[in-house]
Amino acid sequence: MKKIHIIILIGIAGLIAGFITMLSSFSSYDTIASAKNKQGKFVHLIAKLDKSKPVDYDPVKNPNYLSFFITDSLGGNSKVVYHNSKPRDLEKSERLVLKGKMQNDHFECKEILLKCPSKYKDDENNLRKSVNEQTNTP
Amino acid sequence: MQFEGEHLLYGKIGHLLVIIATVCSLLSVISFFAASRKNDITERLSWLVFGRINFVIHSICLFSVFIIVFIICKNHYFEYMYAFKHASKELENKYLLACIWEGQEGSFLLWMMWHAVLGIFIISKTKKKLYQPAGILKASSSPDKNISISSNEWKAPVMTIIGLAQFFLCLMILGVYVKDVRLGNSLFSLTRNEIDAPIFSQPNYLSLIKDGQGLNVLLRNYWMVIHPPILFLGFASTIIPFAFAYAGLQTKKYGEWAKPALPWTLFSAAVLGVGIMMGGKWAYESLSFGGYWAWDPVENASLVPWLILIAGIHTMLIYNSTQRALRASYLFAILSFSFVLYSTFLTRTGILGDASVHSFTEAGIAINIMIGLMVALFSLSMLALFFIRYRKIPAIHSEESIQSREFWMFIGSVIFFLSAIFIIGITSIPVYNKTPLLKDLILQYHGGKMALPEDPEFLYNKVMVIAAFIIGILTAISQYFKYKDTPGKHLRKLIIPTIATILFFIAISITYPFLYDKKGAGFLLAIYMAFFASAYSIIANGYFILDTIKNKFKQAGGSIAHIGFALMIAGMLISSSNKIIISDSKVNGINLKMGIDPITKKQDNPSENLTLLREIPASMGEYNVTYMNDSSGNEKGRKFYKLLFENKKNKKETFVVMPDIYIMKDNNMSSNPDTRSYLTKDIFTYITYALDKNKNSGHTPTDTDTIPKKSIDSVLFESGKSDISENSKISLDNLIKSFNENNKTSITIEGYTDDTGEAEQNLILSKKRVIAVSDYLKSNGDSSLLISTDWYGENHPKYDNNSDANRTLNRRVELTISAIKNMTPSDAYDISEMKIGEKSFYNNGYFILNKVEINPSNDKYKFTSDDKALMADLSFVTKDSLRFNARPLIKADATDIININDTIFSQNLIIQFAGVTENKTVKIGIKEPSNFIDFIAVKSFIFPYINLVWLGLTIMAIGIIISMIRRFGFDNTTSAVILIAASLGIFYMFLLAG
Structure with a gap:
């Protein structure tokens, strides 16, 4: 066993040990219902904006407060509070990925990713829509 | 059915060329492989010549395909899907190239073109004297033949690998049907075949399609024109060390490849390093995530091969001097290209999904399988070959001395390698969630698909800051050791730089301490340690150049690269640790109520946005900031917001930044920051929220009416002209006199035309008119005028364009003058x-x-x-x-x-x-x-000493290039030309442009 081998092994062992200790800090993708069971734990939610309920954002009063409601495919629903500016096209989004924690009655959101219907050019439906829009309006 | 107005010939020729390119690449692989297996010299040479011819034809085809795609996009032939998807009529010419490499197929083409260029360099270059292994030389008769045969030793196996890669990449853009499965996505597929819409049953459908989708707005940036070619050259060039490693294993001349492969590896490291940081600079300048590095999967995927290349360079150096570390050199040469392929897999198959903002979307299952196959074939079979031959690869079994340079260098390589493994391990989380057996394990034990933790950047940073510390120390001390063994007194040379570093470190810690305490004292300590190590590396390498290398400039490459690397790390540590968010409400003393984090029990205050009401100054750090007005940009849907910064203490420091918001045709919005750069800091601002005032109508002139107008002036023009007449000059001169008195004047210049001629031309004409007036005011008046401009072409005519008299009045530039001074x-x-x-x-x-x-x-x-x-x-x-x-x-x-x-x-x-x-x-x-x-919400940061990052990168690249030049053995003139051109280019790009 050479010194260099020992050092390499220590490096690898350190890496593995580090990875294992980090493992618990990794987040997970959850449904609204399962997130409610993990109060205070950082999770990723995949949900939809509930369009029947109000989106509250008044940047003149406070540019760092947005609240809205979400539902997911399993029928769960929740209020979301996001202390940041409102992402444009929130209302138009098809799907939301929300990162944050469930806190009592609401989901305290740290980051919002929007999946907008038109975000991806490669989507064939979208291309078709673009063609139709152009050709229908003279 | 016969369709009208299509230009089908381009597509037919283009597609034929792709097919020829594919066939030729396959033929070249076969010939180069045959050449590498033949012992008979004449036979070998004939195979080689055949392979070379095929490779050259292949390359010519690729470049012709590129030219055809360029023509299609430039002329807006929307019958082709690629033009429809990526080009548009309003797209400026300078972005035409960017729109070609925006798509999957185009970027594959770019990659192949670089392989072709590198391949041609290799088949022609080795004709001259690059490297002559001993052996079969003597058998041949003519001296010319001798040389070509000697270098052919490497040429054939190296070109086998490059040809094979070309063949696979060609398949990705082949677009040929095998039964119902389409093999590859052609660049020349037709819109009417790709999209299923009723309109395509009309013969005149082309006249109905008015415009293409255009280039994504985030990519409309000059970095996007130059950054992908450089990055792809970096990716493409990693194949050369890989191919040399294969040549070593295949020819069973196990050790000799490391010497000719080393300069290419250095080349690859320099280009890839610059390419990665160009991506960072692009993100910094035009994306609104507020920084140059976000540990995004796509960024990581390009960083990992680079880290492994650096590890490989150092093990090759060890091997060339001491015959040690050959097996590690093989491993790193193989893995760097393998990880380039793996990153292709990550970013192009859609597997990252939600995890990255940059990645391509899914391109179809057939393509995904082909990419997967290519990754597996290259990486796995080479690794298998490596392990089969592992025992035969010579290695020295005695132990190296702790007092030897190779010992410390090797540890450095291992650190680089482990860092790479760590980064790719975390980046691959979305892959784990989709791997059959692993997926079930994760669901069972993790309770749901794995996702990155709350602060993913910190996850990387806390590990990499330790790596930075170790690397810093190692790069500082290693050069003071000699290969094999170092006499003890030699190491005394380290005393001076060590003491200097300690003194410098203490001075800095007192005068400009790190303030980043968000992650606790442990992380802050790690930042200090990494900073110490970087400073040590800079000082020790600098002293080494002065004391030991002296005027042997060509040998200083390594030390210079170390200084650059350390400087870059130091710049990163300072600019991110001491970043100040000046729009933060805390900084401004507005204590908005926020929730209390249930875990840390700390006051949570992420309120980094500040609302600016139009014309009303708000306090932001040491500045009073006023949102003055907005103005349209060149492109439709783009709006610039003029923000006036005034230093509260130093009244002389006032400046304007103009971040913009771009609403694309598909209604996506991009917010592009604007930065005020000083030598020691950048003030970085972007819009997080803006009112959507003119949703339907483009621009409404009343927008600017909120400013209490002092006066409106107009300048009229002759039809089709943009020169200012003598009469107008006199009235402009009078105007200048009037506002020299109240020195802070804001002028909005808006240009219009009549309705004669093309609308597009008129838009350009109105722009020219505005610029003529604006230039006149600037050059004849006070240069500190706050001028904002707008042009509308024939839109918004003042009078109906129904008579010549009215048209004359419509050919105008309007000046709206207001004094800011009166607006407290x-x-x-x-x-x-x-x-x-x-x-x-x-x-x-x-x-x-x-x-x-x-x-x-x-x-x-x-x-x-x-x-x-x-x-x-x-x-x-x-x-x-x-x-x-x-x-x-x-x-x-x-x-x-x-x-x-x-x-x-x-x-x-x-x-x-x-x-x-x-x-x-x-x-x-x-x-x-x-x-x-009217109001906007903004975020604004101060990045201190961020220029160190760019300066460090520049110095590092120059250092690596010096090393490369030395090992390629160029003559002095060539060396000087390469060095000066590369240095000026990199320096200009990172520190002067923009």
Whole structure:
């Protein structure tokens, strides 16, 4: 066993040990219902904006407060509070990925990713829509 | 059916060329492989010549394909899907190249073109004297033949690998059907075949398609024109060390490949390093995530091969000097290209999904399988070959001395390698979630698909900061060791730089300490350690150049690269640890109430956005910032917001930044930051929210009406011209005289044309007119004028274009002049002095002062008894009996009085707590702008010493290039040309441009 081998092994062992200790800090993708069971734990939610309920954002009063409601495919629903500016096209989004924690009655959101219907050019439906829009309006 | 107006010939030729390129690449692989297996020299040579011919034809085809795609996009032939998807008529010419490599197929083409260029360099270059292994030389007769045979030793196996890669990449863009499965996506597929829409049953469908989708706005940036080619050259060049490793294994001349492969590896490291940081610079300049590096999967995927290349360079150096570390050199040469392929897999198959902002979307299952196959074939079979031959690869079994250079260098390589493994391990989380067996394990034990933790950047940073520390120390000391063994007294040379570093470190820690305590004392300590190591590396390598290398400039490459690397790390540590968010409400003393984090029990305050009402200064760090106005940009849907920064203390420091918002055709929005750069810091600002004022109508001229106009002037032009007439010059001169007196003047210049000629041409003409006037004002008047410009072409004519007289009046440039000086808020407010319970009137009703609170603590503000803040609670009642509440506030700190105004948005009222009079009445200011209140929300950061990052990168690249030049053995002239060109290019790109 050479010194260099020992050092390499220590490096690898350190890496593995580090990875294992980090493992618990990794987040997970959850449904609204399962997130409610993990109060205070950082999770990723995949949900939809509930369009029947109000989106509250008044940047003149406070540019760092947005609240809205979400539902997911399993029928769960929740209020979301996001202390940041409102992402444009929130209302138009098809799907939301929300990162944050469930806190009592609401989901305290740290980051919002929007999946907008038109975000991806490669989507064939979208291309078709673009063609139709152009050709229908003279 | 016969369709009208299509240009099908281009596509047919293009597709044919792709097929020829594919066939030729396959033939070249076969011939090069055969050549590498033949022992007979004439036979070998004939195979080689055949392979070379095929490779050259293949390369010519690729370049021709590129030219055809360029023509298709440039001429907007929307019958081709690629042009329809990526080009558009409004796209400026300079972005044409960017639109070609925006798509999957185009970027594959770019990659192949670089392989082709590198391949041609290899088949022609080795003709000259690059490397001559001993052996079979003597058998041949003519001296010319001798040389070519000697270098052929490497040429054939190296080209086998490059040809094979070309073949696979060609398949990706082949677009040929095998039964029902389409093999590859062609660049020349037709829109009508790709999209299923009723319109394509009409023969004249092309005349109905007005425009293509255009280039994604995030990519409309000059970095996007130059960054992908450099990055792809970096990716493409990693194949050469890989191919040399294969050559070593295949020819069983196990050790000799490391020497000729080393300069290519250095080349690859320099280009890839620059390419990665160009991506960083692009992100910094035009994306709004507020930095140059975000540990995004796509960024990581390009960083990992680079880290492994650096590891490989050092093990090859060890091998060339001591015959050690050969097996590690093999491993790193194989893995760097393997990880390039793996990153292709990650970014192009859609597997990253939500995890990355940059990745391509899914391109179809067939392509995904092909990419997967290519990754597996290259990486796995080479690794298998490596392990089969592992025992035969010579290795020295004795132990190296701790006092040898190779010992410390090897440890450094291992650190680089482990860092790479760590980064790719985390980046691959989305892959784990989709790997069959692993997926079930994760679901069972993790309780749901794995996702990155709350602060993913910190996850990387806390590991990499330790790696930076170790690497810093190793790069500082290693060069002071000699290969094999170092006499003890030699190491005494380290004493001077060590002491110098300690003194420097203490001085810096006192005068400019790191303030990043968000992650606790442990991480702060790690930052200090990494900074110490970087400083040590800079000083020790600098001293090494002065003391040991002296004027042997060519040998200084390594030391220079180390200095650059350390400088870059130091710049990263400073600019991110001491970043200040000046739009943060904390910094501005507005204590908005926030939730308490249930885990850390700390006050959570992510309120980094600040709202700026138009024309009303707000306090931001050491600046008062005013949102002046907005103006349209060159492209439709782009809007620039003019923000005036005025330093509170140093009145001379005022500047304007113009971040913009771009609403694309598909209604996506991109917010592009603007940065004020100083030598020691950058002030970085972007818009996080803006009112969508003109959703339907493009620009409405009334937009700018909120500024109290002083005067409007106009300059008329001759038809089709943009020269300023002598008469107009006289009136402009008079104008200049008038505003020299009140020195701060803001001018909005708006250009128009009549309706003769093409609309597109008119837009350009109106722009020219605006620029002519603006240049005239700037060159003849005060250069510090605040000029904003806008042009509309034939839109918004002042008069109907129904007579020549009216057309003359429409060929105009309008100047709106306003003095900013007169716009301090107190002037604009209507002040009422009130006592508690009193009533006062405004235009649309009355308001009552309910109470005044000292240091309020409620849902809106949170002050403690230490503060000096007064809040007025007011009720407004409109004529139609609507009731509103407003709570403006006034706050004093050591230096300044800050007004935090309230607004009743629906009533268009701005309410200010203007002060308290001597007899204890309260002064309430009311402002009722005639137009609705316009505002934006912004984020603004200060990045201190960020230029060190760019300077460090530049120095590192130059160092690596010096090393490369030395090992390629170029003559002095060639060396000087390469070095000067590369240095100027990199320096210009990172430190001067933009």
